[in-house]
Amino acid sequence: MAGLTAPLLGLEKTSLREQALSALRTAITSGELKPGRHLVETELSEMLQISRGTLREALRQLEQEGLLSAGPRGRLSVRHLDEKEIRDIFAVRAALESLAARTLCELPDRAHAIESLHHKIDVMAAAQDSSLEERVESDMDFHRTLCQLTGNETLLHSWTALEGSIRMSIMFAGPEKGVKNMSVDRHRDIVSAIKTGDATLARQTIREHMDTAAGNLVT
DSSP states (O other): OOOOOOTTTOOOOOSSHHHHHHHHHHHTTSSOOOTTTTOOHHHHHHHTTTOOOHHHHHHHHHTTTTTEEEEEOHHHHHOOOOOHHHHHHHHHHHHHHHHHHHHTTSSSSHHHHHHHHHHHHHHHHHHHSSSSHHHHHHHHHHHHHHTTTOOOOOHHHHHHHTHHHHHHHHHHHHHHHHTTTHHHHHHHHHHHHHHTTTTHHHHHHHHHHHHHHHHHHHO
């Protein structure tokens, strides 16, 4: 594991599992740990200065998030996505977020939801000249909030389970393709559709958004 940089260099002694989880997640989604890279527990535990038991807990969580995959004898490596997997991920996203959009359209008073989503778009706009990681996080936060505002915990849990795979799809495509999906105007279109209260229009806007996003990443 020689050559790795922050955030994989040393952790404070509090909440070691969470710190290890965060550090490894960032290293994977930033491309520091590249797809296909085998993870060696002895080297990682020494580098992070944590026990192998604590490390295994973090690795199991990352596997559940879809960032790692298990090979022969359970050996973990950074997951590699192919084009079909990416299209499948975005098809599921479209289904979940279409449900979220329909639910918000059915709210008798959508003003709070619309205001919250506009705020997330403002954050995206402010991050346009920031790092790729910050732009990705602001984009993810918009879509997470879209689901969160429904009050449907099962929907939110299902969407959250895809977060790792969504981040991996961006790493698969590379920064130039990834940022095409972070257009502020495209996200304003989603909010505008929800604001009308037309559930059919909102669902169609989400589906088109996700179809375009998947296409940007695989072509």
